[in-house]
Amino acid sequence: MSDVTIFAPSPTLTVTVEEHGGEPDIHVHAGGQGVWQARMLLRLGASVTMCCTLTGEVGRMLRHLLEDEGIGVAGLERPGKGSAYVHDRRGGERRVIAETEGEPLARHDLDELYGLTLREGLASGLAILSGPAGDEALPADTYRRLAADLREGGAKVIVDLAGERLDAALEGGVDVLKVSDEELTRGGFVTNGSVAEIMTAMRALHGKGAEAVIVSRATDPLLILDAQGFAEVTQPRMSVADTRGAGDSLTAGVAAGMVRGERPRDAVVTGAAAGALNVTRHGLGTGDADTIAKLRESVTVREILDDSAAHISQPVTGHVSPDGLAALAEPEDER
Template sequence: MSDVTIFAPSPTLTVTVEDHPQGAEIHVHAGGQGVWQARMLRRLGVTVTMCCVLTGEVGRVLRHLLEDDEGLTVVAVERDGRGSAYVHDRREGRRVAVAEEEGDALGRHVLDDLYGAVLRTGTDSRVVILSGPAGDDALPADIYRRLALDLRGDDRIVVADLSGERLAAVLEGHADVIKVSHEELIADGLAADSSVEALAQAMRELRDRGARTVIVTRAGESLLLLDDEGLVEVSLPRLEEKEHRGAGDSLTAGVVAGLARGDTAREAITLGAAAGAVNVTRHGLGTGDPDAILRLREGVAVRELDDAGSRPAGRVSPDGLAALAEPADEVPTEKEPADEEETR
C-alpha cells in the first residue's frame, strides 16, 4: 500500500544531450507529468504507486528507470508498439528538439486493464492523482470523469492537474482538488483575463461545477486557493529561475504530500508553493532538496482575500499561520538521486 497512487497513462522516455568539457554528455530519464509529480513526492518521503501503460522497447527501459532509479512501485499494462519519447539537445544553452514521439493511442482493451489497475491500487491510498497523458489523442477524456467518480471516498482524496476536456471531465466527476494555471483558464474560456478578480470568478465556477478546492498558479506570481472557507492568496520569496518546466507538477506534489499526511488544503498549499519554487532553480524536473523546501516553506504567507479578490489589510488566515508554525522535521527526507536533465 502506497500513500499516493498516480494515474500516469503514458510516461515519456527522455534523452537529453548536454555540453561537457570533454564532449557531449547524454542523460536518460523517465519523464512526463505523472513522473515529475512522483519524483517530488519521493523527495518529500511519500511512497508512490504509479499506474501506467508501458509500450514496446521504450516501455521496457521506462520500467527500469521508474522502479530502480525513481523508487516507485509500478503497476503497468504492457503492450507492443511505439511509446512516448523525445531526444533534446541543450549543448548550446537552449532546448532543441531532435525527435519527439507521443506514442500510439491506448486501445480499448488496454484502457480497460489500466482502469482496473487504478481502481485496485487507488482504493488503498490516501490520495490519488489524475495526471495527463503524453499526447492529446492518447485516451478519451471521459476516463477522467469515471475515475474521479469511482475513486472518491470519505478516506480518499482525488487530485487532478488537468486542463481542457480533461478538466471538464474531472469536474463532472467531482474531483476533490483541482490545480490549473491561469493561462489554461484563459485558454479554456473560463477566465476573461489574468486579473485576480477574473480568476476568482472562474474558480468559483469550477467549485460550482464539482470541485471542492481549486488552486490556480500565476506564472511566478502569488498562487490563489479557493475552498469552503473562501479565497486566499499564497506568496513566497522569488528565486532565480533556471528551468520553469515542472514547477507546477512539483507544486501539485507538495500539496499532495501535505494532504497525504492529514494537512488541510490551506496547510498543504504552503508545502506545494515551496516545492514549486525550489524546482525552478534546477535543471531537473520534479527535483529539489527536501531541507531547502521545508526552510523555504517558513517564508510562505497565506492571506485572505474578499470575493472581489482584494486583500484585507494585514490579515493572514489561521490555517496559514498554523502551517508556518509546523516543525520542519515532520516531512521525512531521503538521499536525493541524480536529477533528470541536470548537468553534472
C-alpha cells in the same frame, strides 16, 4: 500500499544531449507530468505507485528507470510504440531532434489500466490524475469515471489537468484542482487575467465539482479557494534555471501535505515551497526536503475578502474568517 497513487497513462522516455567539458553528455530519464509529480513526492518522504502503460522497448526501459528512482510501478505492458523524445541542449536551449507521443490505448488496454488505477488508488486513499503524453492517448471521459469511482470508494482525488480532461474530471468530482492562469485563459475561463476575473472563474470551477481550487500565476502569488474562502499564497522568488515542472512540484507538495492529514490550505504552503525550489534546478520534480522545509518559512498565506455579488476582490491584512477571528482573539503566547 503506497501513500499516493498517480494515474500516468503514458510516461515518456527522455533522452537529452548536453555538453560537459567540451564533450557530449547524454542523459536518459523517465519524464512526463506524472513522473515529475512522483519524483517530488519521493523527495518529500511520500511513497508512490504509478499506474501507467509500458509500451514496447520504450516501456521496458521506463520500468527500470522508474523503479531505480524508487517509484512503485503498476504497469500494463503492451507491444507498440511508446512516448519518447530526444532533445539537444548543447546550444543552451532545447532543440528537438525527434519525438513521438506513442500509440493510443486500445479498449482492452484501457480497461486493464483503469482496473489497476482503481485498485491502487483505493488502497492509497489519495490519487493524482495526471495527463497523458498526447491528446489521442485515451478518451477524456476516462477522467470523469476515475474521479467519480475513486471518490465513491473513499479516496481523495487531486487533478492537474486542462481542456476536455479537466471538464471530465470536474463532472466526476475532485477534492483538489490545480490549474494555471494560462490554462484558464486557453480554456476561455478568463480573458484579462485580473485577480477578480480569476476568482470568478474559481467560483465557477468549484461549482462544477472541485472542492478546492488552486491557481498558479507564474511569479505572481497563487490563489486558493476552499471551504474557508479565498486566500493569496506568496512564495519566495528564486533565480530561474527552468520553469518546467514547477506546477507539478506544486501539485506534489499539496499531495504530500494531504498525506500528513493537512487541509489543502495548509498543504499548499509545502506545494508553493516545492514549486519555488524546482525552478532553480534543471531536473524536473527535483529538490530536497530540508530546503523545501526551510522555504516554507518564506511562504505567506493571506485571506482575501471576497464580494461575490460585485465580483470584486480586496486583499486584507487581517484574518476575517471565523477561524481567523478566533486566532486573533488568542493571547500572543498561545499562538
